[in-house]
Amino acid sequence: MFKKIVIFGVGLIGGSIALALKKHPEAPHIVGVGRAQQSLQEALDLGLIDSAETDIASALHAADLVIIATPVAQTPAILKAIRPYLDESTIITDAGSTKSDVMAYARAELGDQVNQFVGGHPIAGAEKSGPAAAMADLYLGKNVILTPDAQTSNSALDQVSRLWQQCGAVVSHMSAQxxxxxxxxxxxxxxxxxxxxxxxxxxxxxxxxxxxxxxxxxxxxxxxxxxxxxxxxxxxxxxxxxxxxxxxxxxxxxxxxxxxxxxxxxxxxxxxxxxxxxxxxxxxxxxxx
Amino acid sequence: MFKKIVIFGVGLIGGSIALALKKHPEAPHIVGVGRAQQSLQEALDLGLIDSAETDIASALHAADLVIIATPVAQTPAILKAIRPYLDESTIITDAGSTKSDVMAYARAELGDQVNQFVGGHPIAGAEKSGPAAAMADLYLGKNVILTPDAQTSNSALDQVSRLWQQCGAVVSHMSAQxxxxxxxxxxxxxxxxxxxxxxxxxxxxxxxxxxxxxxxxxxxxxxxxxxxxxxxxxxxxxxxxxxxxxxxxxxxxxxxxxxxxxxxxxxxxxxxxxxxxxxxxxxxxxxxx
Missing domain, CATH: 1.10.3660.10 (6-phosphogluconate dehydrogenase C-terminal like domain)
Known part of the structure; x- marks a missing residue:
């Protein structure tokens, strides 16, 4: 499984993935990336992440998974920013509520590495947001939809499916459309x-x-x-x-x-x-x- | 206040009025009337009502208030059935969710006794229905709307207002329309x-x-x-x-x-x-x- 995971956006969605993974014996090292220093510090204090980074090159060094859990509008800029630092084995996924737009962003920004991107949407939420709202069992029994297309690597899809299963979610696949x-x-x-x-x-x-x-x-x-x-x-x-x-x-x-x-x-x-x-x-x- | 109250329909709505009134020191004698013998027996067993009647003449003898808490479709038939047994001081009210139709039924069925009728609508409900669902505090802090018209007796309106206040409700008046x-x-x-x-x-x-x-x-x-x-x-x-x-x-x-x-x-x-x-x-x- 993943050894080093980078999460963009350590709020309810990203923070809850981190908490769920930390319950497993071989928990990955989790790096939080965000623009709000206060949220990163809060996520560190709450134990959601193991380290916080503002420098993308350092954050992505030897990362085997990047999770984008920010508002969807930030997704294209994040994809563009991480592109230069992606290994050919780094998998990228997201948690946005719409998928055709995100798949198009991935095609536009990731070039020939778009096969490493797996679009995702966890059907879970709560009234609250931010790092303090994160819960280890947010995804327990909840649906997560992954939206591979013809270019998506089967291995990347399998690994992202297993990640969500480790969070307790029920994973389905369908097209973004x-x-x-x-x-x-x-x-x-x-x-x-x-x-x-x-x-x-x-x-x-x-x-x-x-x-x-x-x-x-x-x-x-x-x-x-x-x-x-x-x-x-x-x-x-x-x-x-x-x-x-x-x-x-x-x-x-x-x-x-x-x-x-x-x-x-x-x-x-x-x-x-x-x-x-x-x-x-x-x-x-x-x-x- | 009222000494003998007749309730048509001893389910959630009527039963909860009965339970609320029974908490007062000078609680009225409450007679339940209904077509379903089983519901009446259940209301008796639960202590919602003091006696059950299927005969309308006996039920209305010396009654000072009739509350119609059945589905609205039964209201015209009930008004017609009670009309011959109404004293000139008996007040009639209802708990239906629509009021223009009920006010029209009252005008059609009660003749010159329509001034004794006060349309009402308690804004309270619950998922459950039937006598067993009745609760003494169903109306606590809830809105009850009364819909007097030009013919409605002020005394009847005041007494029905006080009845609902005794149930803990907040009473408003407006036209049926x-x-x-x-x-x-x-x-x-x-x-x-x-x-x-x-x-x-x-x-x-x-x-x-x-x-x-x-x-x-x-x-x-x-x-x-x-x-x-x-x-x-x-x-x-x-x-x-x-x-x-x-x-x-x-x-x-x-x-x-x-x-x-x-x-x-x-x-x-x-x-x-x-x-x-x-x-x-x-x-x-x-x-x-």
Whole structure:
């Protein structure tokens, strides 16, 4: 397994990988790299990393894995910065929420070493962020999707798969395009729907009255509207094509439902609600571990 | 205060009123009425009610308050059934989620005794239902909305207000129309949006794949799509006018957001997400008691 791992971004995502790996008997040496000296020091103090580096050449010396766990917008600059110091055996992976854009960055920045890059997306998160939020069991039983393409080395893919399995995750492989299409539907669209609802109510003249009587259903439905604005703007733009397609399908579904209501079609409304309710509750049961 | 209260429907909503009132030193005698003998027996065994009746004349004898806590669809039949046995001092109230329809039922069924009717809606609920789910503190700190109209007796309104205050609730008054307009926005619309999303995904050929990777954001967003299909069909139809108006506004909000994404308007998307995120998080903070 890996002996020296370099993690760019030692927050919740990167820090939790580090903590999970440190539970293993032959834990790798973990180097943290970041622009915020304070976060690096915090990660050192918390024992997430064994050393901190700001110099990329030193950080990458004899590294066999680089993990990019920063906001996705930083990925191209990091790939460009590490390129001169990559051995031919160094594997690179990431943890971004969109994958077609990241695979394109890798092709653009890594040249003939793009086969050493494995795109990844751990489906795990938490309300908190930063090094102090890191948890050794964040990935336990969670899905991690890797998005190899025709150029990706099988050995690199296997090694990154094993890394995530060591963190307790369940690893799946699919194309970057399929990944982005799935997550447009089950994650990115719901986020946009929740932002749209809150904004639609918040800008009304009677917003105060509306919010006064909003209760637990509203609370859960809109929880994801409290998410990080920059992160979600970047995700929306990065996954624009798939998301626009999902928005069109959803608008059509809403129009169909509206037509049933306009027609007082009690039977069809009931059937739709019942089908959705059963699907949702079956899904929730299937997710209880 | 009330000495004899008759509750139609001794499930979560009615049963929790009974339990809350029983904590007071001069607790009223509480009679449960229902069509399901088993629920009545369960309510007796749990101590929610002091006696059970299936005969309406006996139940209403010397009753000073009737609470209708059944599904709203039963309300007109119950009003019709109790009308012959109402004293001129008996107050009637309900706990339905829509109010314009209930106020219309009261006008249609109660004739010149409609002034004794006070429409009500406690903004409280739980995942569970039935007598065993009843809790003395269900209404503690929760909003209850009463919807008097020009005919409603001030004395009846005051007494129903005090009843809810005895349950620990915070009582507000508004017109039935305003109530239905507020709840179309903050409750009924989000329910329809969640049903529509789940149904849109559940009927696709790759639904299994989509649901496999749906995670915590999806779980919270769709929790209300697991709600009772009949109840929500009835609410949607009962509050059709306000709900259609909300659906139109929301479709417009989604179209506006889609246009920003199509135009790659990074700045405007960010501002929209940030405004929504701040509004949602401020709201959540304001609700922490």
């Amino acid at each position: 399929e990944h982005d299409s799935v997550f447009a539907a089950v994650s990115h669209l719901p986020h946009l729907l929740a932002f749209a609802l809150v904004e639609d109510l918040a800008k009304r003249s009677n917003a105060e009255l509306l919010f006064k009587f909003a209760a637990s259903g509203f609370r859960d439905f809109t929880r994801i509207a409290g998410s990080h604005p920059e992160m979600w703007r970047d995700i929306a733009l990065a996954n624009k094509t798939a998301l626009l397609s999902e928005l069109r399908l959803y608008q059509q579904a809403l129009s169909d439902m509206t037509a049933l209501l306009e027609a007082d079609d009690s039977r069809a409304l009931h059937d739709l609600f019942e089908h959705a309710s059963r699907a949702r509750n079956d899904w929730a049961k299937s997710k209880i571990q | 305003e109530h239905d307009s507020v709840f179309a926005a903050v409750s009924h619309l989000p329910h329809l949006l969640a049903f529509a999303l789940v149904e849109d995904l559940a009927k696709r050929s790759n639904a299994e794949l989509l649901f496999k990777f749906a995670a915590s954001g999806f779980r919270d967003f769709t929790r209300i799509a697991g709600s009772h299909p009949e109840m929500w069909r009835d609410i949607a139809l009962a509050n059709k006018t306000a709900l259609l108006s909300e659906l139109r506004l929301y479709q417009q909000a989604l179209s506006d957001m889609t246009a920003l994404l199509e135009a790659d308007d990074s700045r405007a998307l960010h501002d929209l997400f940030e405004h929504a995120s701040r509004a949602r998080n401020d709201w959540a903070k304001s609700k922490i008691q």
